[in-house]
Amino acid sequence: MPELTYREAVRDALARALREDDGVFLMGEDIAEMGGSMAVTQGLLEEFGPQRIRNTPISEMAIVGSGIGAALQGMRPVVEIMYEDFLTLSMEQLVNQAAKHRTMSGGQLKVPLTVRTQGGAGWSPGAQHAQQLEAWFVHVPGLKVVFASTPEDVRGLLWSSIYDDNPVVFFEHRTLYPIKGEVPEELEPIPLGKARVHREGTDVTVVATGRLVHESLAAAEQAEADGISVEVVDPRTLLPLDEETIVESVKKTTRCVTAHEAVTRGGFGAELAAVIQHGAFDYLDAPIERVGSKFAPLPFAPVMEQHVVPHAADVLEAIKKTVARA
Amino acid sequence: MATVEEKAGSGDKRVSEGTLRDFFREMLLIRRFEEKVEERFRAGELPGFLHVAIGQEAIATGVCAALAREDVIASTHRAHGHTIAKGTHVNAVMAELYGKTEGCSGGYGGSMHLYDVEVGNLGANAVVAGGIPGIVGAALAFQLRGEKRVAVAFFGDGATNTGTFHESLNLAQLWKVPAVFVLENNGWAESTPNTQHSPLPIDELGKRAAAFGMKLIEADGQDVEAVHLATLAARDHALSGKGPVLLHLRTYRLTGHFVGDPQVYRDKDELKRERETKDPIELLRARLELSDEDFEALDAEITAEVEASVEFAKAGTDPAPEDALKHVYA
């Protein structure tokens, strides 16, 4: 099997979709000659030309909004919002328009739009270039929300998102772009709404997303050394959510930790905890522990940044807490 | 669309008398429809809240008659006229206002979310300026596919103060997409007059086009012929590949912002004067020199049509409550 970086995997999915389907085109700030601020779309302008790889003005509302309009006409636009912090400028179009056209029209319209964006801490960007906002969108009926953590997943999920007939907000994590992983020779679409069990275990389930999948796998290794068997599950799609895989896992292990880089309060972990306590109430041997960032805008100084965001050690501590209860 | 004649060789275009009579009929239909809506709302029959465009009928009719069926529009909170003029039957509009499955949005939309995709109505928007960027994207799709179609956004003077408006027109001009942006300048954003919402004098709102290097076409929004000719010119320009058009139409809102608005903020004498001198239906009626007899016969016919739409709507089907969840995802 070939090996791709997460960045190359995103690019590969985009290139294949662009090759296969004239309705697919890309819009975003600096995505053409420069290849995007994360170099994800490098080389695509050369292959597909400026009609389909379109640099836009700094107009997040119009980027998403014109993507919606093209999608309503049967195209499959993939628009890029440079940093997920800037999604806030396109919220109106995403939340009021993309998510609602189908219902408001009584089923006459569909919006096959993909909004790619990226964020995440770990490089001292300060407070306005790294926030993890995925939970906001999980609260909006009509949207789908994807957060992929490996090269294989990001490629297969992006493909499925482009071909989904609904608006998908597709989160990539900045620090994952260089990681490498094996991918199938041929692109295998990964259905939205299917979790992935990264590691099987019997004592504790960690449900993690994005960068925290990797931190959780590291924590699981360390726990193993202490005789604790940890299962790590990545939902991959936050909306719709594969509740069954998650609940079944917790029924087996009887303990659960949720882990994401977004702040804990009001984070996706809260939703997971609610789903799990409801689905596996009689099986739980300990309160569900939630791992996430501390409740502060991300500070700049590396020592403070590292203090705010969660790491493997935080996941390990949470794992141990749940085990200590029983 | 043979709505226009030209005096041989003169370049002087005008709308034929027969077409003007058709326009008159449609404008009167929209007027009577909206008056009925006001009445039924006051009677407590219509849920939600409503905005009528009484005084602005010449724009709905003049613009939409210049469009092909394949052209698309996005409307605003003041949507009944646009919707009827783009080709949706009054029965389907009225049924929507009653929340019935026979409504043009199946009862999911309401007055501010009238959709009819088959006739090119991509929906009315309750977020001021919310529909404009989608029109840029629809026009982009037409351009990319080489289709001879235009996409048209309606919006008010108030909407020209939003970032959405500026981002959208900027992008549309940059990419020269076949779009027409119809500015219905009635001088009011709810209770806020133009003098409090825009640094430009009311008649100069069209100057905003210059900021984007966009073609500006202006016409008297109370004169359906002028609106129609201006829209035809705008459509031609948009389709020529030269870029989109800002179509600035000065108009008058001859009622409150919403049905039931006491308009405490408005000079009553001025409103009275506007009602007497700016009503587009009265202006056209005078021009066509309709006899009282002809007018009353037409009016009776239209009133019956509107009455029938109410009967149709009332006899419509209530959605099953659980159907609320039916169209969340495709």
Ligand SMILES: Cc1ncc(C[n+]2csc(CCOP(=O)(O)OP(=O)(O)O)c2C)c(N)n1
């Ligand atoms: C984004 C947004 N802000 C405020 C409102 C409330 N609102 C509804 S209509 C309106 C005035 C709009 O004025 P204009 O664009 O001139 O349209 P008109 O009502 O005159 O047709 C306002 C402020 C809204 N619907 N959306």
Ligand SMILES: [Mg+2]
């Ligand atoms: Mg206005």
